[in-house]
Amino acid sequence: MARIIVTTSGKGGVGKTTTSAAFGTGLALRGHKTVVIDFDVGLRNLDLIMGVERRVVYDFVNVIHGEAQLNQALIRDKRVDGLAILAASQTRDKDALNLEGVQRVLEELAREFDYIVCDSPAGIEKGAHLAMYFADEAIVVTNPEVSSVRDSDRILGLLASKTRAAEQGGRVREHLVVTRYSPKRVGKGEMLSLDDMGDILGIPLLGVIPESPSVLAASNSGTPVILDQASDAAQAYADTVARFLGEEKPLRFITEERGLLRRLFGARA
Protein backbone atom coordinates (compact mmCIF):
# COMPACT_ATOMS: atom_id res chain seq x y z
CA MET A 1 0.00 0.00 0.00
CA ALA A 2 1.71 3.20 -1.15
CA ARG A 3 2.24 6.13 1.18
CA ILE A 4 1.28 9.45 -0.36
CA ILE A 5 3.49 12.36 0.69
CA VAL A 6 2.76 15.97 -0.25
CA THR A 7 5.50 18.62 -0.28
CA THR A 8 3.77 21.88 0.38
CA SER A 9 4.45 25.30 1.86
CA GLY A 10 1.96 27.98 0.89
CA LYS A 11 4.77 30.40 0.18
CA GLY A 12 6.41 30.23 -3.23
CA GLY A 13 10.08 29.75 -3.87
CA VAL A 14 11.01 28.13 -0.57
CA GLY A 15 12.23 24.81 -1.94
CA LYS A 16 9.24 22.53 -2.50
CA THR A 17 10.34 21.24 -5.89
CA THR A 18 13.99 21.01 -4.83
CA THR A 19 12.83 19.03 -1.80
CA SER A 20 10.42 16.81 -3.77
CA ALA A 21 13.22 15.94 -6.18
CA ALA A 22 15.85 15.35 -3.51
CA PHE A 23 13.56 13.53 -1.10
CA GLY A 24 12.00 11.36 -3.79
CA THR A 25 15.41 10.47 -5.18
CA GLY A 26 16.61 9.75 -1.64
CA LEU A 27 13.78 7.29 -1.03
CA ALA A 28 14.55 5.49 -4.29
CA LEU A 29 18.27 5.34 -3.43
CA ARG A 30 17.24 3.56 -0.22
CA GLY A 31 15.49 0.89 -2.28
CA HIS A 32 11.88 2.12 -2.23
CA LYS A 33 10.02 2.44 -5.53
CA THR A 34 9.10 6.12 -5.71
CA VAL A 35 7.22 8.34 -8.14
CA VAL A 36 7.28 12.13 -7.99
CA ILE A 37 4.29 14.02 -9.48
CA ASP A 38 4.26 17.68 -10.47
CA PHE A 39 0.93 19.30 -9.53
CA ASP A 40 1.93 22.76 -10.77
CA VAL A 41 -0.09 22.73 -13.99
CA GLY A 42 0.99 25.46 -16.36
CA LEU A 43 4.16 26.34 -14.47
CA ARG A 44 5.86 22.99 -14.38
CA ASN A 45 9.44 22.71 -13.25
CA LEU A 46 9.79 19.32 -11.59
CA ASP A 47 10.83 17.90 -14.96
CA LEU A 48 13.64 20.48 -15.22
CA ILE A 49 14.90 19.82 -11.70
CA MET A 50 14.89 16.06 -12.35
CA GLY A 51 16.60 16.49 -15.72
CA VAL A 52 13.88 14.82 -17.79
CA GLU A 53 12.48 17.83 -19.65
CA ARG A 54 13.60 16.46 -23.00
CA ARG A 55 11.72 13.21 -22.50
CA VAL A 56 8.21 14.45 -21.71
CA VAL A 57 5.67 13.14 -24.22
CA TYR A 58 2.50 12.81 -22.17
CA ASP A 59 1.78 14.41 -18.83
CA PHE A 60 -0.41 14.15 -15.71
CA VAL A 61 -3.29 16.09 -17.31
CA ASN A 62 -3.26 13.83 -20.39
CA VAL A 63 -3.65 10.81 -18.13
CA ILE A 64 -6.47 12.40 -16.09
CA HIS A 65 -8.40 13.21 -19.25
CA GLY A 66 -7.86 9.73 -20.67
CA GLU A 67 -5.71 11.02 -23.53
CA ALA A 68 -2.86 8.73 -22.56
CA GLN A 69 -2.19 5.69 -20.42
CA LEU A 70 -0.25 6.14 -17.21
CA ASN A 71 2.67 4.04 -18.45
CA GLN A 72 2.99 6.29 -21.49
CA ALA A 73 3.29 9.36 -19.30
CA LEU A 74 5.56 7.97 -16.57
CA ILE A 75 9.21 8.81 -17.15
CA ARG A 76 11.70 6.35 -15.65
CA ASP A 77 14.77 8.03 -14.18
CA LYS A 78 17.97 6.93 -15.90
CA ARG A 79 20.28 7.49 -12.94
CA VAL A 80 18.34 5.87 -10.12
CA ASP A 81 16.47 2.56 -10.25
CA GLY A 82 12.90 2.54 -9.03
CA LEU A 83 12.41 6.28 -9.51
CA ALA A 84 9.84 7.75 -11.88
CA ILE A 85 8.47 11.18 -12.69
CA LEU A 86 5.01 12.28 -13.82
CA ALA A 87 5.31 15.75 -15.33
CA ALA A 88 2.62 18.42 -15.30
CA SER A 89 1.15 20.00 -18.40
CA GLN A 90 2.70 23.27 -19.46
CA THR A 91 0.00 24.43 -21.87
CA ARG A 92 -3.02 24.08 -19.61
CA ASP A 93 -3.83 25.41 -16.14
CA LYS A 94 -5.04 24.13 -12.80
CA ASP A 95 -8.64 23.89 -13.97
CA ALA A 96 -7.59 20.88 -16.00
CA LEU A 97 -7.22 18.89 -12.77
CA ASN A 98 -10.16 17.28 -11.02
CA LEU A 99 -10.58 15.27 -7.85
CA GLU A 100 -11.80 12.03 -9.43
CA GLY A 101 -9.05 12.06 -12.03
CA VAL A 102 -6.33 12.66 -9.44
CA GLN A 103 -7.74 9.87 -7.28
CA ARG A 104 -7.75 7.43 -10.18
CA VAL A 105 -4.16 8.17 -11.08
CA LEU A 106 -2.98 7.88 -7.48
CA GLU A 107 -4.76 4.54 -7.06
CA GLU A 108 -3.13 3.21 -10.19
CA LEU A 109 0.30 4.42 -9.10
CA ALA A 110 -0.20 2.89 -5.65
CA ARG A 111 -0.19 -0.56 -7.23
CA GLU A 112 3.37 -0.19 -8.44
CA PHE A 113 5.11 2.26 -6.10
CA ASP A 114 5.93 2.36 -2.37
CA TYR A 115 5.96 6.15 -2.15
CA ILE A 116 4.14 8.80 -4.15
CA VAL A 117 5.56 12.30 -3.67
CA CYS A 118 3.16 15.07 -4.74
CA ASP A 119 4.99 18.30 -5.50
CA SER A 120 2.46 21.01 -4.68
CA PRO A 121 2.33 24.41 -6.34
CA ALA A 122 2.54 27.50 -4.17
CA GLY A 123 -0.67 29.09 -2.87
CA ILE A 124 -3.86 27.63 -1.47
CA GLU A 125 -5.89 27.30 -4.64
CA LYS A 126 -7.04 24.22 -6.53
CA GLY A 127 -3.60 22.86 -7.45
CA ALA A 128 -2.36 23.01 -3.87
CA HIS A 129 -5.62 21.63 -2.57
CA LEU A 130 -5.56 18.63 -4.90
CA ALA A 131 -1.89 17.94 -4.18
CA MET A 132 -2.61 17.65 -0.44
CA TYR A 133 -6.09 16.12 -0.52
CA PHE A 134 -5.12 12.46 -0.66
CA ALA A 135 -1.91 12.72 1.37
CA ASP A 136 -1.00 10.44 4.27
CA GLU A 137 2.04 12.54 5.17
CA ALA A 138 3.01 16.15 4.56
CA ILE A 139 6.42 17.74 4.31
CA VAL A 140 5.92 21.41 5.09
CA VAL A 141 8.84 23.28 3.59
CA THR A 142 9.59 26.55 5.36
CA ASN A 143 12.29 29.22 5.15
CA PRO A 144 13.42 30.73 8.47
CA GLU A 145 11.58 33.95 7.64
CA VAL A 146 8.32 35.45 8.88
CA SER A 147 6.18 35.35 5.77
CA SER A 148 7.15 31.77 5.02
CA VAL A 149 6.26 30.76 8.57
CA ARG A 150 2.91 32.55 8.33
CA ASP A 151 2.06 30.78 5.09
CA SER A 152 3.18 27.40 6.41
CA ASP A 153 0.92 27.92 9.39
CA ARG A 154 -1.99 28.53 7.03
CA ILE A 155 -1.15 25.37 5.15
CA LEU A 156 -1.09 23.42 8.41
CA GLY A 157 -4.61 24.63 9.07
CA LEU A 158 -5.70 23.39 5.65
CA LEU A 159 -3.95 20.05 6.12
CA ALA A 160 -5.91 19.60 9.33
CA SER A 161 -9.28 20.37 7.78
CA LYS A 162 -9.40 20.15 3.99
CA THR A 163 -7.88 16.75 3.30
CA ARG A 164 -9.50 13.35 2.89
CA ALA A 165 -7.75 12.14 6.04
CA ALA A 166 -9.18 15.03 8.06
CA GLU A 167 -12.66 14.56 6.60
CA GLN A 168 -12.57 10.92 7.69
CA GLY A 169 -11.61 11.81 11.24
CA GLY A 170 -7.91 11.00 10.91
CA ARG A 171 -4.96 13.26 10.29
CA VAL A 172 -2.13 13.83 7.87
CA ARG A 173 1.27 13.29 9.58
CA GLU A 174 3.06 16.61 9.39
CA HIS A 175 6.84 17.07 9.13
CA LEU A 176 8.74 20.36 9.09
CA VAL A 177 11.68 20.75 6.73
CA VAL A 178 13.50 24.04 7.13
CA THR A 179 15.32 25.12 3.98
CA ARG A 180 17.87 27.85 3.20
CA TYR A 181 19.00 27.84 6.82
CA SER A 182 22.03 29.98 7.61
CA PRO A 183 23.35 29.62 11.18
CA LYS A 184 25.39 32.80 10.78
CA ARG A 185 22.32 34.87 9.98
CA VAL A 186 20.36 33.26 12.76
CA GLY A 187 23.18 34.18 15.12
CA LYS A 188 22.95 37.79 13.97
CA GLY A 189 19.21 37.81 14.50
CA GLU A 190 18.49 38.26 10.80
CA MET A 191 16.73 34.92 10.47
CA LEU A 192 14.26 33.05 12.65
CA SER A 193 15.81 30.35 14.81
CA LEU A 194 14.63 26.75 14.86
CA ASP A 195 13.13 27.39 18.30
CA ASP A 196 11.15 30.40 17.03
CA MET A 197 9.80 28.37 14.16
CA GLY A 198 8.95 25.42 16.37
CA ASP A 199 7.15 27.73 18.78
CA ILE A 200 4.81 29.00 16.08
CA LEU A 201 4.38 25.92 13.91
CA GLY A 202 4.54 23.21 16.58
CA ILE A 203 5.16 20.23 14.30
CA PRO A 204 8.06 17.75 14.44
CA LEU A 205 11.25 18.88 12.71
CA LEU A 206 12.30 16.36 10.06
CA GLY A 207 15.31 18.16 8.62
CA VAL A 208 17.25 21.38 8.21
CA ILE A 209 18.76 22.09 4.80
CA PRO A 210 21.48 24.74 4.79
CA GLU A 211 21.58 27.59 2.29
CA SER A 212 23.96 26.21 -0.32
CA PRO A 213 25.26 27.12 -3.78
CA SER A 214 24.99 23.44 -4.68
CA VAL A 215 21.17 23.78 -4.92
CA LEU A 216 21.32 26.26 -7.80
CA ALA A 217 24.05 24.26 -9.52
CA ALA A 218 21.94 21.13 -9.20
CA SER A 219 18.77 22.66 -10.64
CA ASN A 220 20.65 24.19 -13.55
CA SER A 221 22.16 20.84 -14.40
CA GLY A 222 18.93 18.88 -13.94
CA THR A 223 20.35 16.74 -11.16
CA PRO A 224 18.51 16.42 -7.85
CA VAL A 225 20.86 17.96 -5.28
CA ILE A 226 21.00 14.80 -3.18
CA LEU A 227 23.12 13.20 -5.91
CA ASP A 228 25.87 15.82 -5.39
CA GLN A 229 27.14 13.86 -2.41
CA ALA A 230 29.95 16.19 -1.39
CA SER A 231 27.61 19.11 -0.79
CA ASP A 232 26.14 20.05 2.58
CA ALA A 233 22.61 20.32 1.19
CA ALA A 234 22.85 16.81 -0.28
CA GLN A 235 23.96 15.36 3.03
CA ALA A 236 21.23 17.23 4.87
CA TYR A 237 18.62 15.79 2.50
CA ALA A 238 20.08 12.30 2.94
CA ASP A 239 19.80 12.72 6.72
CA THR A 240 16.20 13.91 6.27
CA VAL A 241 15.27 10.81 4.29
CA ALA A 242 16.95 8.62 6.92
CA ARG A 243 14.95 10.26 9.69
CA PHE A 244 11.75 9.82 7.73
CA LEU A 245 12.52 6.11 7.46
CA GLY A 246 12.90 5.90 11.25
CA GLU A 247 16.62 6.38 11.85
CA GLU A 248 18.02 8.68 14.50
CA LYS A 249 20.29 11.32 12.99
CA PRO A 250 21.54 14.40 14.82
CA LEU A 251 20.95 17.69 13.00
CA ARG A 252 23.98 18.90 11.06
CA PHE A 253 24.85 22.30 9.53
CA ILE A 254 22.96 24.21 12.21
CA THR A 255 25.89 25.82 13.98
CA GLU A 256 28.38 28.28 12.62
CA GLU A 257 31.58 26.77 11.40
CA ARG A 258 34.62 28.41 12.93
CA GLY A 259 37.96 28.09 11.20
CA LEU A 260 41.00 27.04 13.28
CA LEU A 261 42.49 30.54 13.48
CA ARG A 262 39.20 32.06 14.58
CA ARG A 263 38.87 29.43 17.24
CA LEU A 264 42.36 30.19 18.54
CA PHE A 265 42.27 33.95 18.35
CA GLY A 266 38.59 34.90 18.03
CA ALA A 267 36.66 36.43 20.91
CA ARG A 268 34.83 34.08 23.23
CA ALA A 269 31.02 34.19 22.86
Add this chain to the structure above:
Amino acid sequence: MAASPPFRLKGSLVTLSILKPLSTDLSAIDAGLAAKVAQAPALFDRAPLLLDLADLPDAPALDLPGLRALVARLGFVPVAVRGGGETMATAAAAIGLGVLGEGRLPPDIEPAPPPAEEEPPPPPAAANDAAGPQAAAQIAPAPTRVITQTVRSGQQVYSRGDLIVLAAVSPGAELLADGHIHVYGPLRGRALAGLRGNTQARIYCRALEAELIAVAGCFQVAEDIDPALRGRAAQVFLDGEDLVTAPL
Protein backbone atom coordinates in the same frame (compact mmCIF):
# COMPACT_ATOMS: atom_id res chain seq x y z
CA MET B 1 -24.27 80.10 27.53
CA ALA B 2 -23.39 76.96 25.49
CA ALA B 3 -25.82 74.05 25.75
CA SER B 4 -24.33 70.52 26.02
CA PRO B 5 -24.82 68.63 22.73
CA PRO B 6 -27.98 66.54 22.65
CA PHE B 7 -26.26 63.54 21.00
CA ARG B 8 -22.94 61.98 19.93
CA LEU B 9 -22.43 60.45 16.52
CA LYS B 10 -19.80 57.70 16.54
CA GLY B 11 -18.32 55.17 14.18
CA SER B 12 -18.17 51.62 15.44
CA LEU B 13 -17.24 48.14 14.35
CA VAL B 14 -20.38 46.00 14.50
CA THR B 15 -21.25 42.54 13.24
CA LEU B 16 -24.60 41.68 11.67
CA SER B 17 -26.48 38.60 10.61
CA ILE B 18 -26.55 38.41 6.83
CA LEU B 19 -29.16 36.73 4.67
CA LYS B 20 -27.87 35.91 1.19
CA PRO B 21 -30.73 34.89 -1.09
CA LEU B 22 -29.50 32.49 -3.76
CA SER B 23 -32.80 32.35 -5.64
CA THR B 24 -35.77 34.66 -6.15
CA ASP B 25 -38.22 31.97 -4.98
CA LEU B 26 -39.68 33.61 -1.88
CA SER B 27 -41.76 30.65 -0.77
CA ALA B 28 -38.69 28.41 -0.76
CA ILE B 29 -36.76 31.03 1.22
CA ASP B 30 -39.67 31.37 3.62
CA ALA B 31 -39.87 27.64 4.28
CA GLY B 32 -36.11 27.23 4.73
CA LEU B 33 -35.69 30.31 6.91
CA ALA B 34 -38.70 29.45 9.08
CA ALA B 35 -37.13 26.04 9.76
CA LYS B 36 -33.81 27.66 10.74
CA VAL B 37 -35.54 30.13 13.06
CA ALA B 38 -37.54 27.31 14.65
CA GLN B 39 -34.27 25.66 15.68
CA ALA B 40 -33.28 28.61 17.86
CA PRO B 41 -36.04 31.21 18.12
CA ALA B 42 -34.37 33.27 20.86
CA LEU B 43 -31.18 33.64 18.82
CA PHE B 44 -32.91 35.36 15.90
CA ASP B 45 -35.67 37.27 17.64
CA ARG B 46 -35.40 41.00 16.78
CA ALA B 47 -32.00 40.36 15.18
CA PRO B 48 -30.94 43.15 12.80
CA LEU B 49 -30.48 41.66 9.36
CA LEU B 50 -28.50 42.66 6.28
CA LEU B 51 -29.87 41.43 2.94
CA ASP B 52 -26.84 40.64 0.77
CA LEU B 53 -27.78 40.23 -2.88
CA ALA B 54 -24.23 39.84 -4.24
CA ASP B 55 -24.56 36.10 -4.99
CA LEU B 56 -28.10 36.32 -6.40
CA PRO B 57 -28.19 35.73 -10.16
CA ASP B 58 -30.69 38.14 -11.73
CA ALA B 59 -31.09 40.27 -8.61
CA PRO B 60 -33.42 42.85 -10.25
CA ALA B 61 -36.03 40.07 -10.54
CA LEU B 62 -36.24 39.79 -6.73
CA ASP B 63 -39.41 41.01 -5.02
CA LEU B 64 -37.61 43.09 -2.44
CA PRO B 65 -40.66 44.39 -0.54
CA GLY B 66 -41.89 40.78 -0.39
CA LEU B 67 -38.56 39.55 1.00
CA ARG B 68 -38.53 42.35 3.54
CA ALA B 69 -42.02 41.46 4.76
CA LEU B 70 -41.07 37.77 4.90
CA VAL B 71 -38.04 38.28 7.15
CA ALA B 72 -39.93 40.72 9.36
CA ARG B 73 -42.70 38.12 9.83
CA LEU B 74 -40.08 35.64 11.02
CA GLY B 75 -38.87 38.08 13.67
CA PHE B 76 -35.86 39.74 11.99
CA VAL B 77 -35.40 43.49 11.71
CA PRO B 78 -34.22 44.13 8.14
CA VAL B 79 -31.78 47.02 8.26
CA ALA B 80 -30.08 47.37 4.89
CA VAL B 81 -29.33 45.87 1.51
CA ARG B 82 -25.93 45.25 -0.04
CA GLY B 83 -25.03 44.22 -3.58
CA GLY B 84 -27.41 43.49 -6.45
CA GLY B 85 -26.54 46.64 -8.38
CA GLU B 86 -28.10 50.06 -8.89
CA THR B 87 -31.69 48.84 -9.40
CA MET B 88 -31.73 47.07 -6.07
CA ALA B 89 -30.11 50.02 -4.31
CA THR B 90 -32.92 52.26 -5.57
CA ALA B 91 -35.55 49.69 -4.63
CA ALA B 92 -34.08 49.41 -1.14
CA ALA B 93 -34.07 53.16 -0.62
CA ALA B 94 -37.67 53.34 -1.84
CA ILE B 95 -38.83 51.05 0.98
CA GLY B 96 -36.74 52.75 3.64
CA LEU B 97 -33.86 50.26 3.86
CA GLY B 98 -30.25 51.39 4.10
CA VAL B 99 -27.78 50.65 1.32
CA LEU B 100 -24.30 49.38 2.20
CA GLY B 101 -21.36 49.52 -0.20
CA GLU B 102 -19.60 46.38 -1.40
CA GLY B 103 -17.42 45.68 1.57
CA ARG B 104 -14.82 42.95 1.90
CA LEU B 105 -16.82 39.86 2.74
CA PRO B 106 -15.33 37.82 5.57
CA PRO B 107 -14.87 34.17 4.62
CA ASP B 108 -17.55 31.71 5.78
CA ILE B 109 -16.87 30.58 9.30
CA GLU B 110 -15.19 27.16 9.28
CA PRO B 111 -15.31 24.95 12.29
CA ALA B 112 -11.77 24.58 13.73
CA PRO B 113 -10.21 21.08 14.02
CA PRO B 114 -11.00 18.46 15.24
CA PRO B 115 -13.99 18.23 12.88
CA ALA B 116 -15.60 15.53 15.05
CA GLU B 117 -18.04 18.02 16.56
CA GLU B 118 -20.24 18.90 13.56
CA GLU B 119 -21.81 22.21 14.40
CA PRO B 120 -23.53 24.04 11.49
CA PRO B 121 -21.55 27.28 11.11
CA PRO B 122 -23.72 29.95 12.79
CA PRO B 123 -23.96 33.46 11.29
CA PRO B 124 -21.89 36.22 12.91
CA ALA B 125 -24.12 37.61 15.65
CA ALA B 126 -26.12 40.77 16.00
CA ALA B 127 -25.18 44.41 16.32
CA ASN B 128 -24.11 46.38 19.36
CA ASP B 129 -27.25 48.29 20.32
CA ALA B 130 -27.96 50.55 23.25
CA ALA B 131 -29.90 47.89 25.17
CA GLY B 132 -26.72 45.80 25.48
CA PRO B 133 -27.07 44.32 28.98
CA GLN B 134 -30.80 43.67 28.47
CA ALA B 135 -30.19 41.82 25.20
CA ALA B 136 -27.49 39.73 26.86
CA ALA B 137 -29.94 38.68 29.59
CA GLN B 138 -32.57 37.53 27.08
CA ILE B 139 -30.24 35.19 25.21
CA ALA B 140 -30.51 31.56 26.33
CA PRO B 141 -27.21 30.30 27.87
CA ALA B 142 -25.10 28.66 25.19
CA PRO B 143 -22.48 25.90 25.60
CA THR B 144 -18.80 26.71 26.03
CA ARG B 145 -16.61 25.66 23.16
CA VAL B 146 -13.23 24.16 23.98
CA ILE B 147 -10.46 24.00 21.39
CA THR B 148 -7.40 21.91 22.13
CA GLN B 149 -5.35 22.32 18.98
CA THR B 150 -3.47 25.30 17.63
CA VAL B 151 -5.78 27.68 15.82
CA ARG B 152 -3.96 28.22 12.58
CA SER B 153 -3.62 31.34 10.43
CA GLY B 154 -6.77 31.81 8.37
CA GLN B 155 -9.04 29.77 10.65
CA GLN B 156 -12.00 31.28 12.43
CA VAL B 157 -13.55 29.77 15.54
CA TYR B 158 -16.95 30.92 16.75
CA SER B 159 -18.74 30.15 20.01
CA ARG B 160 -22.27 31.22 20.91
CA GLY B 161 -21.22 31.00 24.55
CA ASP B 162 -17.70 31.17 25.93
CA LEU B 163 -14.64 30.05 24.03
CA ILE B 164 -11.67 28.33 25.64
CA VAL B 165 -8.50 27.64 23.64
CA LEU B 166 -5.93 25.34 25.22
CA ALA B 167 -3.25 25.97 22.63
CA ALA B 168 -1.64 28.77 20.65
CA VAL B 169 -3.55 31.12 18.37
CA SER B 170 -1.47 31.93 15.31
CA PRO B 171 -1.22 35.35 13.66
CA GLY B 172 -4.02 35.58 11.12
CA ALA B 173 -6.41 33.38 13.11
CA GLU B 174 -9.69 34.73 14.51
CA LEU B 175 -11.53 33.86 17.73
CA LEU B 176 -15.14 35.00 17.95
CA ALA B 177 -17.49 34.51 20.89
CA ASP B 178 -20.74 35.88 22.22
CA GLY B 179 -19.31 35.35 25.71
CA HIS B 180 -15.80 35.31 27.14
CA ILE B 181 -12.64 34.18 25.41
CA HIS B 182 -9.89 32.39 27.32
CA VAL B 183 -6.61 31.55 25.62
CA TYR B 184 -4.30 29.35 27.69
CA GLY B 185 -1.48 29.91 25.28
CA PRO B 186 -0.09 32.84 23.29
CA LEU B 187 -2.79 34.92 21.61
CA ARG B 188 -1.25 36.13 18.36
CA GLY B 189 -4.32 36.51 16.16
CA ARG B 190 -7.58 38.39 16.66
CA ALA B 191 -10.04 37.91 19.52
CA LEU B 192 -13.53 39.41 19.48
CA ALA B 193 -15.62 38.76 22.60
CA GLY B 194 -19.16 39.85 23.40
CA LEU B 195 -20.12 39.67 19.71
CA ARG B 196 -23.87 40.08 20.33
CA GLY B 197 -23.33 43.14 22.45
CA ASN B 198 -22.50 41.50 25.79
CA THR B 199 -20.48 44.32 27.33
CA GLN B 200 -19.60 42.13 30.33
CA ALA B 201 -17.57 39.72 28.20
CA ARG B 202 -13.83 39.61 28.70
CA ILE B 203 -10.76 38.20 27.00
CA TYR B 204 -8.16 36.40 29.10
CA CYS B 205 -4.86 35.17 27.72
CA ARG B 206 -1.50 33.81 28.81
CA ALA B 207 0.49 36.04 26.49
CA LEU B 208 -1.06 39.06 24.82
CA GLU B 209 0.46 39.34 21.35
CA ALA B 210 -2.83 39.88 19.56
CA GLU B 211 -3.28 41.63 16.24
CA LEU B 212 -6.68 42.94 17.33
CA ILE B 213 -8.83 42.65 20.46
CA ALA B 214 -12.45 43.67 20.79
CA VAL B 215 -15.31 43.47 23.29
CA ALA B 216 -18.85 44.20 22.10
CA GLY B 217 -17.58 46.05 19.06
CA CYS B 218 -15.00 48.27 20.76
CA PHE B 219 -11.60 47.30 19.44
CA GLN B 220 -7.89 48.02 19.60
CA VAL B 221 -5.29 47.04 17.05
CA ALA B 222 -1.86 45.78 18.06
CA GLU B 223 -0.29 49.19 17.65
CA ASP B 224 -2.61 50.70 20.25
CA ILE B 225 -2.37 47.95 22.86
CA ASP B 226 -0.44 48.94 25.97
CA PRO B 227 3.19 47.98 25.20
CA ALA B 228 3.84 47.09 28.85
CA LEU B 229 1.46 44.15 28.48
CA ARG B 230 2.89 42.76 25.26
CA GLY B 231 3.70 39.09 25.73
CA ARG B 232 2.32 39.09 29.29
CA ALA B 233 -0.72 37.43 30.86
CA ALA B 234 -3.56 39.90 30.45
CA GLN B 235 -7.29 40.46 30.50
CA VAL B 236 -9.29 42.76 28.24
CA PHE B 237 -12.64 44.27 29.20
CA LEU B 238 -14.91 47.25 28.76
CA ASP B 239 -14.86 50.04 31.31
CA GLY B 240 -17.88 52.07 30.25
CA GLU B 241 -17.10 52.82 26.63
CA ASP B 242 -13.35 52.27 26.81
CA LEU B 243 -11.56 49.04 26.09
CA VAL B 244 -9.15 48.38 28.95
CA THR B 245 -6.27 45.94 29.16
CA ALA B 246 -4.88 44.91 32.54
CA PRO B 247 -2.36 42.37 33.80
CA LEU B 248 -3.77 39.05 34.97
